[in-house]
Amino acid sequence: MELAMGALASTIFKLGGLLVGEYNLQKGVKGEILFLKSELESLQGALEKVSDTPADQLDIQDNIWAKDLRELSYYIDDSIDRFMLHSKGTESAELHGLKDFIDRSIGLFRKAMFHRNISAKIRDIKSRVTEVSKRRDRYRINSYVVNKPVSVDPRLFARYEKATDLVGIDGAREELIQILMAKNEVSDKGQNKIVSIVGFGGLGKTTLANAVYERLKAKFDCSAFVSVSQTPCVEKLFNDMLYQVTREKNPSTNVIQALIKDIREFLEKKRYFIVIDDIWDISFWEMIRCALPDNNFGNKIITTTRILSVANQAGGAYKLKPLSLNNSRRLLFQRVFGNENYNSENTEKCPVQQLAEVSDKVLKKCAGVPLAIITMASLLAYKARNEMEWYEVYNSVGTSLESNLDVKNMRKILSFSYFHMPSHLRTCLLYLSMFPEDHKISKNRLIWMWIAEGFIQSETQGESLFELGERYFDELIDRSMIQPIHDRYTGMIKKCRVHDMVLDLIRSLSSQENFLIIHDLDCTSQSNMIRRLSLQNGKESHAMTQSTMRLEQVRNKIASLPSTVVQLRNLMCLYIDHSTRVPNGIGKLTCLQEMLIIRIDNSNIDIIEELGQLTKLRVLSIFLNEWSDKLAGCLCKLQKIQRLYIRSDFNQRNIGGLDAWVATRHLCTLGIGQSCWFSTLPSWMNPGFLPHLSAVSIAVRELPQDDLDILGRFEGLRYLNLEVDHENLGIHGTFVFGSGFFPELVRCELGFVGPVVFQQGAMPRLTSLRFSPFSVRVEREIDGRSDCLDLCLGNLPLLQEVVVNLRSEGDSEEEVEEVKATLRHAAEMHPNNPTLRIR
Incomplete structure (x- = not known):
């Protein structure tokens, strides 16, 4: 049902635009649109209830009605798009000669005819909507007439697996037991020890919890294993728990407060072990916790959940790993x-x-x-x-096995996670069915595709659609529906993938809903109505959708963008090659949020002033042929910038050209190096002003030790590329990366920084260290001894690779070889034996 939900949301939004836009609609037509908008909003509410129900539990008439509404919503959406297109027409075009005058006159005549026909079109749409609504009621059968068989939750059998049939849980079971039974400050203070097993659906959370439960329950005065599920019966759950701990039936009450009181009073003087299986909502866990008193008897509690945030809030998240x-x-x-x-x-x-x-x-x-x-x-x-x-x-799998019982049961287990999500997340997840198996999906690309499809709608004034999309993306990870792929060097999530079994599920759902058609490149479509088409060849996919708000240029295919691009006033994302030129008037694209890469040279130097008009920009990449002093002033106007990159291909260093720029507090990534230098570290480059900074590439002419320490205090900094003017190296002596500094840094690249020392406790997460260049002469001038090359690499516990670009002008071959030998010895002595590459 997610396809219809997405289309309805877009349609309702566009109907509102027709009412407030400059479309010169007649008063009667506006009244019809108001009725239509209200009717569709009511239908949307009803459809949301339908979409929350798995297909095998859905009334057949509801299913037919939802499909009818889905097709109708797209018919309306297409009709509105055609009206908007015709109504805009060519009225903004300039007239040049008689032919243009005749063409425009014909266009205006056709537009007038179209306006006269729009009233009839709206009435036709209204009658269709009314008919769809009436048809559902006309053929509805009372629910008591139909006796559907009660389906059994296939997860139930996980508790009754034979111990001899269990494979691969021994290690996790022993680890979990050790965590539970270990004494620590929390349990010694009398608080319950809680461990929350979290993981993907079907990973074996219930099986593991039951294995631990069976092993440990005899060590406690009483125990209980209860399952919550998505739609729990609270009274039954507490009755089950009370019976298991007391071993006595409770005929007295089904009142929740009384049950909680009885359980709590019984457990008050007992050492107990409780397993709460399959929690979906933290508020429900908080209610259960009211029945579990904290005493000083070393009580143990295990919870299981598919949602990471629930596990973190419950306490002691234990991420269950897949089988080896x-x-x-x-x-x-x-x-x-x-x-x-x-x-x-x-x-x-x-x-x-x-x-x-x-x-x-x-x-x-x-x-x-x-x-x-x-x-x-x-x-x-x-x-x-x-x-x-x-x-x-x-x-x-995923094609001809729809009727297989085992496949059905697997999909049913996975679908619990799917149907527990809100409808907007279900729509976003279904969209991932367009990608091939094992495809690494770019996070940014995916979010922009969601936006282009209209899946992301903000109800808050000024809220960024992209940032809202990032929250959707994070929530899908939190719910274990997609798997994050972290950048090797920064540790930040750049991509994701979909587990093959989840992909099988969402492809099945997409096919049922005609959400997306997937074909190999050598196949033809079997469907008459295609809303989305994904042509796949091996690991590649080529998506074709009805709308787009992203423009990408193929490398070397276009010399420059056409001048008409500046008419795309709703364009939000512009990706082009650094060799592609943008036309004058780019400042008119005031909706732009991302622009990669804009080239600035002598021929279009005035475009810098136009950049200052793009105040919604969050991501900007600039390629410079020649420095312009106007750039700093332009950047000061862009107060929403989060990621800024400046590159150049000229060799002359511009020292101090950026000193006048003050970054925005939203900045999280700064990539400025090579030819664009700061005189000193800017005063705003401190953790108090830039709380979100996670990656920085910066070139500074002078860098005292105190300024290096300031950089080291950025708690969220994961990537550092630092260049210091080699002409000023002599005044610094040795750079010391002190203990406790750069706590989250994963990759560090140092250029022209001279001799350095890493103290114990510095950069505890660093895996990659690069020197470019590494000056042999400066290293040896400290005191004439090669032991000055002792960088104390052994103090970097997670180091995996060291790359050194030697700078050896005027040094003898023996001196260079001595430095190389010293570096190799340092790498060999490191406990991790990191890879060493010397260039």
């Missing part, structure tokens, strides 16, 4: 071949050699998720031990 490859093989082969035919001690080999390759592909698709492995095993167990048949099963 060996354990995945054990589980798959035991389920397919049976314990008697499979030697689990040798997990490297498949019992049937010709199936080794395809079984590895199956395991890769499952990605260590036990539920997925068990499901695939059930599909393969009854197939012949034939490579072709196994490949047939592997390739058919």
Whole structure:
């Protein structure tokens, strides 16, 4: 139902625009639009309730009604778009000659005809909306007439797995037991010890919790294992808990407050162990916690959840990891071949050699998720031990296995997470079905595509759609629906991927809803009505959608942007190559939020002043051919800048050209280097003024030790590229990276900074260290001894790589080799044995 939800939201928004826009609508037409807008808002509310219900639990008439409304919403949306297009026409075009005058006259005549027809079109739409509403009521059957079979939650069976059938949880079970039973300051003060198991649906959270529960429950006076689920019966849950801890039936009451009181009073003097399985809402956990008194008996509590924020708030989040490859093989082969035919001690080999390759592909698709492995095993167990048949099963997941019971159960378990999300998140997740398996999806690209589709609508004045999209993205990660991919050097989330089994689910849902059609490039469509089309060839996808607000130029295809680009007044994101020129008038694109990369040279130097008019810019990348003093003043006008990059291809250093610029407090990434230098570290470059700074590349002519210490106090800084003018190195002596400084830094690049020392406790998370260049002469001039090269690399506990670009003008070959040998020795002595590259 998410497709219809997205279309309705966009349609209602556009109807509002028709009422307030300059479209010269007749009074009667405006009245019809007001009625239509109100009717669609009411239908949207009803549809939201329908969309919260899984398809297998949905009344068939509701399903048909929702599909009718989906198609109608797109019909209305298309009609409004056509009206807006015709109404704008060519009225802003300049007239040049008789032909242009005739063309415009014909255009105005056609527009007048279109305006006369719009009233009839609105009435037609109104009648269609009314008919869809009446049809639903006309064919509705009272709910008591239909007796639907009660479905069994497939997660129920996880508690009753035989211990001999469990694979790969031994390590996690022992680790969790150790965490629970370890004494610490919190438990010694009398507070309950809580561990929250969090992870992807089907990862085995309930199985692990039950394994720990069975191992430990005998050590406590009383215990209970209760499941919450998405729509819990509160009275039943507390009754179950009370019965399990007391072992007595409670005939007295079903009042929640009384049940909580009874449980609390019974547990007050007991040492207890409680497992609360499958929590979806932190408020519900807080209610359960009221029944669990804190005493001084060392009580233990385990919760399980798919939502990271819930686990963090409950306390003691334990992130459950997928099965290792060996354990995945054990589980798959035991389920397919049976314990008697499979030697689990040798997990490297498949019992049937010709199936080794395809079984590895199956395991890769499952990605260590036990539920997925068990499901695939059930599909393969009854197939012949034939490579072709196994490949047939592997390739058919997500296409021809819709009716298979095991696949249905797996999708049902995963769908609990899907249907628990609000409708706007479901729509955004469904959109990810357009990407191929294992595709690494750019976070920024995805958010802009959501915005282009109209999936992100802000109800707060001045709220950035992109920032709202970032919150959507983070929430999908929090709910374990997408997997984050962190940048290797900064640790920041730049991309994501979708687990193959989640992709299977959302592709199935997309197909049901005609949300998106996926085809290989050599296939043709079988559908008459395509809203979104993804053409896929291997790992690549080419998406075609109805709308876009992002313009990308293919490298070397265009010499310059057409002058008409400045008429795209709603354009929010402009990505072009640094060799592509932008036309005059770029300052008219006042909705722009991202612009990469704008080239500035002698021929368009005046464009700097136009940049100052783009006050909504959050991301800006500039490529300079020649420095202009106007640039600092322009940047001062851009008060929403979060990421700023300035590059140049001229060799002359401009010292102090940026001294007049004061950054905005929103700045999180600053990439300025090479030819654009500050005289000294700017006064605003401090943690108090820039609380969100996470990556910085900066060139400074003079940098005293105190200024280096200021940089070290940025608690969120993950990437540092620091250049200091080599002509001033002699006045500094040794740069000391002191203990406690740069606590989150992951990658550090130092240029022209001379001799450095890393004290113990500095940069505790640093993995990559680069010197470019590293001056042999400066290092040796300190006291004439090579031991001045002792950088104390051993004080950087997580160091993985060191890259050194030697600068050795005037140094003998022996001196250079001595420096190289000293660096190699330092790397070899480091406990991590980091990779050393000397250039």
